Each structure stands twice: as C-alpha cells, then as structure tokens.
Amino acid sequence: MANILVVDDELGIRDLLSEILNDEGHQVEVAENAAQARAARQKERPDLVLLDIWMPDTDGVTLLKEWSSSGALTMPVIMMSGHATIDTAVEATKIGASAFLEKPITLQKLLKAVEQGLSRGTAARPGRPSGLVQMSAVVASMMAATPAAAPDPASQCQQTFMLDKPLRDARDEFEKAYFEYHLSRESGSMTRVAEKTGLERTHLYRKLKQLGVDLSKGRRSAA
Secondary structure (H helix, E strand, C coil): CCEEEEECCCHHHHHHHHHHHHHCCCEEEEECCHHHHHHHHHHHCCCEEEEECCCCCCCHHHHHHHHHHHCCCCCCEEEEECCCCHHHHHHHHHHCCCEEEECCCCHHHHHHHHHHHHHHHHHHCCCCCCHHHHHHHHHHHHHHHCCCCCCCHHHHHCCCCCCCCCHHHHHHHHHHHHHHHHHHHCCCCHHHHHHHHCCCHHHHHHHHHHHCCCCHHHHHHHC
C-alpha cells in the first residue's frame, strides 16, 4: 500500500481519484490548493503525488519547481490538466514530473501512471516494495486461500418497486438495486462489476456515487 497525495481544486476530481486509489488499496490524502499540498507534503511524506496544473493560488508547475529547487522533490509527481499545452507538459517533465495525464483521466491511464510512478520511487529506495505489486500479491493469495462461494441469485433478486411515482425516481430505485445486487454477488470487486454490467470503471464509480450506493456492502457480505 502506498501513500498518495491528490492535489486538485475540483472536489469531484479529488473524490473520484480518492475512491479509485482507495479501492486499489492505497492510502490517499487530498489537497485543494498549493498551500494544503505543501502542508501535506511536509506532514505525510507521500510516496507519490497527483498534481493538478491549474489551481487558484499557485499553479502546479510553479509548485513542482519549488519542490525541485528546495530538494523536496523526493517522490514521483504525476501532473494533471485538461487545458495544458504540449509545452507545459514538456516543461513539467524537465523539472522532474514522472508523467502527465490529460483530463478527463481514464482509469487505465491513471493506474498505469501510478504503477510506473511507484516503481520509479521504489527504484530510488531499494528494499521498499511497490504498493501496487504488494497489494496485488496479497489479494491473489487471499483469493487462492479462501475462494468465495457464489451467492444465490434468487435470494438477492427479490425486490419490490413502487410504480406510482415519477419515471426517474422509479428508474433510480431499480438501478440502485441492480448495482447493489452485482456488488454483493461479486464481493465488492469493482473490476468484476464493471465487466458484468458492461460499464467502463470510471463511469461505474460515478454512477454508484450518483445513486448513493454503499460500496462497503459487498465487502461486508464477503467478510
């Protein structure tokens, strides 16, 4: 498990990245501006930082320069932006950024960049296992040792819906029950639920949050 700092002035981005990275087994700290990022960098000593370029107080490139010139750039930093130019990305890389992600960030690109960033950080600190590699090994061994019994679909499909209500409300109730069923059946695995429902994983996270689905239910039922 790695300690990852997410720096972005958009609450939705912070929440989404936190959910994804927490689900991957990481400890996540968040900051909405450069001032909070400095404090978190000093206090938490993150293994990796996801840093937005456009922020209201100090932009991400300036903060990156500050860390680099002061000797505080001891961890991989992945820059993020929806409006940056190629020149900005090249500049950030020259300063010391390990990668650049363009918004909207896809799940595959995010996890790949994080894995590569943590691997580079591990190379600089021999003997410390990569958070992703370590977590994957633990999950694999647990699955091999304790295979989950398949739930009875019939016992989980029984649901009563009130039809005397607006279509949108009725649809939301059905969709919430639908996703809760699959979360329970797949023991809370977002990867398997995404495969079963045919949704891209980032879209699935947003949908579950919109519907108010408790993501811990599937995990508790598997415990």
